[in-house]
Amino acid sequence: MNQESNNTVRPEVHVTHDGHHVEHDHGHGHHKETFITKYIFSQDHKTIAKQFLISGMIWAVVGGLMSVLFRLQLGYPDQSFEILETFFGRWAEGGQIKPEFYYALITMHGTILVFFVLTGGLSGTFANLLIPLQVGARDMASPLMNMLSYWFFFIASVIMMSSLFVQTGPASGGWTSYPPLSALGQASEGSKVGMDLWLLSMAMFIVSSLLGGLNYIATILNMRTKGMSMTRMPLTMWALFFTAILGVLSFPVLLSGAILLLFDRNLGTSFYLSDIYVKGQIMPNEGGSAILYQHLFWFLGHPEVYIIILPAMGLVSEVMSVNARKPIFGYMAMVGSLFAIAILAFLVWAHHMFVSGMSPFLGSFFVLLTLLIAIPSAIKVFNWITTIWRGNLRLNPQMLFAIGFVSMFISGGLTGIFLGNSTIDIHIHDTYFVIAHFHIVMGVAAFFGMFCGVYHWFPKMYGRYMNSTLGYIHFWGTLIGAYLIFWPMHYMGLAGVPRRYMDFRGWTSFNQFGELNKFISIVTIVVFAVQLLFIFNFFYSIWKGRKVRSMNPYGANTLEWTTPIRPGHGNWVGEIPEVHRWAYDYSKDGREFIPQTEPVSPNETKH
Amino acid sequence: MSSNTWIIIALILGFIITFQIAKASEYVAVLRGEERTRRENNRINAFLLLAFLVLGLFGVWYCNDILKGRILGEAASDHGERIDTMLYITLAITGIVFVITQALLFWFGYKYQEKENRKAFYFPHNNKLELIWTVIPAITLTILVGFGLYYWFQITGEAPKNAQIVEVTGKQFGWEFRYPGRDGKLGKKYYKNIDEANSNPLGQIWEDKDNHDDIYVSQEMHIVVGKPVKLIIGAKDVIHDVGLVHFRMKMDAVPGIPTTMWFTPKFTTKEMKEKYGPDFNYEISCDQMCGSGHWSMRGTVVVETQEEYDRWLAGKTPQYAAAKAAVAPAPPTGTMANATDTVNTSVSNGQPKEFAK
Structure with missing residues (x-):
């Protein structure tokens, strides 16, 4: 029922999806754009996407810089760096990081990158930018909720930053x-007020994520333009759809876990606490279970890694197909494997807890279910490879990042088969092997998906291109650097070197990697500098980039390329186009591309 | 200071130069025709994809060559052998998949670079192919799950009846051990009885007679070569993890929830020192983040023959004796009065000293 109304609405009216949402027309039909409504409290999904992207980039620099600085400690534990004292003051007196602060740094690095960059920055950016544009809607189901989603993210950011x-x-x-x-609080300095702020910030973040996620789901289900059946949607839409469902179902569980933790911290409850003697003090709490938190945390925590990687998969599928000038291979299998991954994401959380004392019998089910994920993942990899087979590849930066994504996903996915197998996990649990695995598969790979999306849709966001020479340098520097950093870490993991150690010199079993740690630290600095190049390219190109001169610069099929070069709020001037086919008719019947808006002619070959 | 400044200056300079080159290349592109430049870039990057594949695979080999000697030697326990076997089975399978998929990915990236006369092949799906690459991974993973669970249940199954029992307790930031003494039974304990000042660091309940011969040591665990050992693991304050890297074993130490693990050590410390040099030590590492001293939470294991072990244990006095000595002279202080009700005799014994790291 959404579809007919979309077609009958006059272009001046911005929010035009549904007959019984009349109040929206009233709210948006004739608002004056001031600087504040256009750039700050904007309800335009494209502006909100940019807000998420730029906030995410700021966070990425902060989180990335933290890793560079603690890599200095890891690479050169015996040296002092004045720059550390410059940044951290009394936390690094004399240029050496204090242990409490080292742990604060790695905690913040993880929190920032996982939640604020790769969830907020990635999903927030591309779900907001692409969902209305690719399903053919003038905005999200609820632009107001969408705006609130960003501002809750912003509040979460402010709280986390203030901590x-x-x-x-x-x-x-x-x-x-x-x-x-x-x-x-007795057990660690960071568990004092810093931890309360962390929990509060996460609560705000979860609210943001829920507001956004519900909106994404509602928009995809209800606001597709005429002819846009679910199976005609680009894979980006499917990926973002499953991502949103994962988030909506799993984030509330983390919220409950966080609230119970707040209670234990401040109200004297014993959900997680029992039998504790700390710093000479006997705690009164009895009967709680510390493991309960781990179950609650990982019930979100594992879907969370798919919340991070699924959007990247979607972006890569789309970009790869466009630039190979070839349909994505096995569209239904790609959707099916996304679905399988989304379902399995909820059934594998306890593989993070094989050595927590959990029943080995229970653990065996989690081994089985975890390794099952390798099957849809393998399907996706083979389908991507087949997509570029006999294509006509434009190797622009976004395509290179798409290929790099697949490479990283293979490397990091395969090491997941080691970790998901409880027998091997006993040895490599909480070692550098884990660090290498998840940084490659959900850190670097997700970043590659994000870069791929930024280079590809930058023209849609700003009406200009990014500089591709800088893009090439960015790609090669990052691909080579990421492998140089994380590949050797697998060996440290196989040697059993524990993660979250700030100095290995006191150990005879783990001190054989001193030179390697120096090497990794140096490469980290270089790779970080290369990322700054990207950020510079991004902002420079917003104002100075080469201008886009055609509506469909890539010859792509999807709907966003039927909008004006710089679309206003409402996206299409005139009616929203009708869709007649799937998004992947590339190189069909001798034509390089056939947009989704073109009716199927009777003598076209069927696929 | 100077080195920092220089690094920053070098970075900024590198930055500016890179940017200028990039900008210039864009102008050149406009001058020479964007289409031509695009094609040239395409060729260069296609070649780089191929070069990356070749150099990358060489790099993988090279990395293995220089680092393989630094991962741990032979597993020092029977479970460790199984874990290593499983590791190598998985490595072989994933290694093959890795090389094939990466090679195809980058080779296709190079081979199917854009050419003017090339038409992309419209190939939207193929059920047979998709079936093949669903079934093959499924079979492979079944094999891996099968092997994995077979070993998993052996490793996590019940400890043999004759296993020696040692209780391990983690605390910020060290390890404490308790041996059951001659009766072979560990006495009961309750965390509210912990009283370090009065030689009761584990909160043993002295009314329980099983406690009277229990031996307490800290930082250094002694076990017997060739004899299964079952660790009963707990923690006092936060979650720790008993990481025994040479035995390939690991188990969390959770306050309030005892956990267990067992294994059979294969080599004595002395044998290992002969093999790997005099600095060798079986180390216990904490593998679960536990606070600011996590990285230094080190303990050691001494694996020795039965005679050496018996001699070592005979030299220890039960904690009960030390506690009685500590309590009798002075009335119990603070919160722990109830724990010491039954202690009324005095035997002199030094409290075990914490071993320095």
């Missing part, structure tokens, strides 16, 4: 914040 400046330092119990460490 860096409190007297006792930010949270320092790892991004997973396991109690009792995170519950007891």
Whole structure:
């Protein structure tokens, strides 16, 4: 029923989806654009996307810089760096990071990158930008909720950022914040006020994520233009759809876990606490279970890694197809495997807990279900490879990042088969092998998906191109650098070197990698500098980039390329186009591309 | 200071130069025709994809060559052997998949670079192919799950009846051990009885007679070569993890929830020192983030023959004796009065010293 109304609406009316949402027309039909409504409290999905993207980039620089600085400690534990004292003051007196602050840094690095960059920055950007544009809607189902989603994200950011400046330092119990460490101020400086701020910020973040996610789901289900059946949607839409469902179903569980932790911290409850003697003090709490938190946390925590990687998969599928001038291979299998991954995402959380003392019998089910994920993942990889087979590849930066994504996804996915197997996990659990695995598969790979999306849709966002020479340098620097950093870490992991250690010199089993740690630290600095190049390219190109001169610069099929070069709020001038086919008719019947808006002619070959 | 400044200056300079080159290349592109430049870039990057594949695979080999000697040697326990076997089975399978898929990916990237006369092949799906690459991974993974669970249940199954029992307790930031003594039974304990000042660091309940011969040591665990050992693991304050890297074993230490693991050590510390040099030590690492001293939470394991072990244990006095000595002279202080009700005799014994790291 949404479809007919879309076609009958006059172009001046911005929000025009549904007959019984009359009040929306009233709210948006004739608002005057001031600087504040256009750039700050904007309800335009494209502006909100840019807000998420730029906030995400700021966070990425902060989180990335943290990793560079703690890599200095790891690479050169015996040296002092004045720059550390410049940044951290009394936390790095004399140029050496204090242990409490080292742990605060890695905690913040993880929290920032996982939540604020790769969830907020990635989903927030591309769900907002692409969903209305690719399903053919003038805006999200609820632009107001969408705006609130960003501003809750902003509040979460402010709280998290402010926790860096409190007297006792930010949270320092790892991004997973396991109690009792995170519950007891006596156990760690970071578990004092910093931890409360962390929890508060996460609560705000979850609200933001829910507001956004519900909106994405509602928009995709209800606001597709005429002819846009679910199976005609580009894979980006499917990926963002499953991502939103994962978020809506799993984030509330984290919220409950966080609230119980807040209670344990501040109200004297014992959800997670029992039998504790800390710093000479006997705690009264009895009967709680520290493991309960881990279940609640990982019930979000594992879907969370798919919340990070699925949008990247969607972006890569789309960009790869456009630039290979070839349909994505096995569209239905791609959708099916996204679905399978989304379902399995909820059934594997306890593979993070094989050595927590959980029943080995229960663990065996999680081994089985975890390794099952390799099947849809393998299907996706083979389908991507087949997509570029016999294509006509334009190797622009976004296509290179798409190929790089697949490479990283293979490398990081395969090491997941080691970790998901509980027998091997006993040895490599919480070692550098884990660091290497997840940085490659959900860190670097997700970033590659994000870069791929930014280079590809930058023209849609700003009406200009990014500089491609800088793009090539960015790609090669990042691909080579990421492998140089994380590949050797697998060996440290196989040697059993534990993660979250700031110095290995006191150990005879782990001190054989001193030179390697120096090497990794140096490469990290270089790769970080290359990312700054990207950020510079991004902002420079907003104002100075080469202008886009045609509506459909890539010869792509999807609907966003039927909008004006710089679309206003409402996206299409005139009627929203009708869709007649799927998004992937590239190189069909001798034609390089056939847009979704073109009716199927009777003598076209069927696929 | 100077080195920092220089690094920053070098970075900024590099930045500016890169940017100028990039900008210039854009102008050149406009002058020479964007289409031509695009094609040239395409060729260069296609070649780089191929070069990356070749150099990358060489890099993988090279990395393996220089680092393979630094991962741990032979597993020092029977479970460790199984884990290593499983690791190598998985490595072989994933290694093959890795090389094939990466090679295809980058080779196709090079081979199917844009050419003017090339038409992309319209190939939207093929059920047979898709079936093949669903079934093959499924079979492969079934094999891996099968092997994995077979070993998993062996490793996590019940410890043999004759297993030696040692209780391990993690605390910020060190390890404490308790041996059951001659009766072979660990006495009961309750965390509210912990009283370090009065030699009761684990909160043993002295009314329980099983406690009277229990031996307490800290930082250094002794076990017998060739004899299964079952660890009963707990923690006092936050979650820790008993990481025994040479035995390939690991288990969390959770306050309030005892966990267990067992294994059979294969080599004595002395044998390992002969093999890997005099610096060798079986180390216990904490593998679960536990606070600011996590990275230094080190303990050691001494694996020795039965005679050496018996001699070592005979030299230890039960904690009960130390506690009685500590309590009798002075009335119990603070919160722990109830724990010491039954302690009324005095035997002199030094409290075990914390071993320095």
